[in-house]
Amino acid sequence: MSKPILTINKLIEEAKQFCKIQSKENHIELLGVTDGKAVGTYIEHKFQNYLDEKYTMEIGSSAKGIDLPSKDINTDIKVTSVKQPQSSCPYRDSKQKIFGLGYNLLVFVYNKKDSAGRCELDFEYCTFVPNERTADFTTTKMIRDIIKADGNEEDIISYFYNINLPGDEITYTQIAERIMENTPKQGYLTISNALQWRLQYKRVITLNNSVEGIVNFEKDELDE
Structure with a gap:
């Protein structure tokens, strides 16, 4: 009997069920492990x-x-501790900070x-973020405010200089032209400039x- 094809809706529901199941297990392999990357890899592979x-x-x-790369899913799995809910991802270009990373995120916060003799993983949050909401919160908010105030390309380019957006004048001009054609949606991540993007959740x-x-x-829903 063939297995059904995974969809976004099923992915979200299964993530919730996975958290419920894993919160009740003894993850003895992780007992004493303090490396967040090792914990994250363990949970990603298990999911x-x-x-x-x-x-x-x-x-x-x-x-x-990314972890689930098929066109209809296009989702990366991020696992992070509730003590500091953040991770990194590859820097592709500056447009990611404004128009989104280019893929969805499924974030597990444990x-x-x-x-x-026991290691418990309590999942405090589980969040699905569609690509169009994976841009930087402050950057998209300021751009949207500039557009609402009838700002033009020069105003947007000036803002890019103020925040030291990675890129040169040509990059800024190209992004500003695209923004004037299509205002970006409000993003909800905090993305810090670095050789890799630092994503804060x-x-x-x-x-x-x-x-x-x-x-x-x-947590209350994931413990039911």
Whole structure:
């Protein structure tokens, strides 16, 4: 019997179920592990295997860059501790900060608790962020305010200089022209300039389903 094809709606629902199941297990392999990257890799692989047992789907590789790369899913899995909900992702170009990363995000936020012979992973938040909402909150808010105030390309380019957006004058002009043609949606990540983007999730994981497209589950729902 063939497995059903994974869809975005099924992905979101399965993420919620996965959190419920994993919150009750003893993750003995992680007992004493303090490396957040190791914990994240463990959870990512466990979730991918969980999906793979139930659905027909494409699993990504480091070469493809994101965890679930098929065109209809196009989603990267991010796992982060509730103590500092952030991670990094490859820097492609400056437009990502304004128009989105180019893919959706599924963010698992855990609280790891070790005791004698037991390691618990309490999932505090689970959030799906569609690509069009993965831009930087402050940058998109300021751009949208400039547009509302009847600003022009020069105003937008001036703003880019003020925030040291990575790029040169040609890059700024190209982005500003695109913005004037198509105002970007409000983003909800905090993206810091670096050789890799630093993504911070505190705002997006606590939206409580108040923004269209962003799906939030919090601890009380994940413990049911």
